[in-house]
Amino acid sequence: MTYLRYELGRAELALAAEEQEAAAALRRPLPDPPAWLIKQGIGAGRPPVSVHAGDCWDRGKRWRPLSADEARRALSEGVRPCTHCRPDTALGVID
Structure with missing residues (x-):
């Protein structure tokens, strides 16, 4: 039972990290278009x-x-x- 909780915790942390990376990518400014x-x-x-x-x-x-x-x-x-x-x-x- 403890191992299952450990694995669920790891999965939740991984998902939270992916969500943070996705949010950071949305906040990055777009490059200026070429002239x-x-x-x-x-x-x-x-x-x-x-x-x-x-x-x-x-x-x-x-x-x-x-x-x-x-x-x-x-x-x-x-x-x-x-x-x-x-x-x-x-x-x-x-x-």
Whole structure:
């Protein structure tokens, strides 16, 4: 009977520790989004599809961060700008 109480106590302590870790993870601040993103295509070469602002809602799932200079270069090389966040306007790359 004592062994059973011991095991129950250990299980309760483990559960309490997991709950504390989960609560701490929720309190951690989220990292700042990158300033600029490029949406990658599908396939072997994964060609770039579009340039987005870091907080754009239409960025999709296949993206990687860019610096402002890389974003300007991509736009000048013909990668289309997002029609929602308008990175070309914000970066001053309007034709």
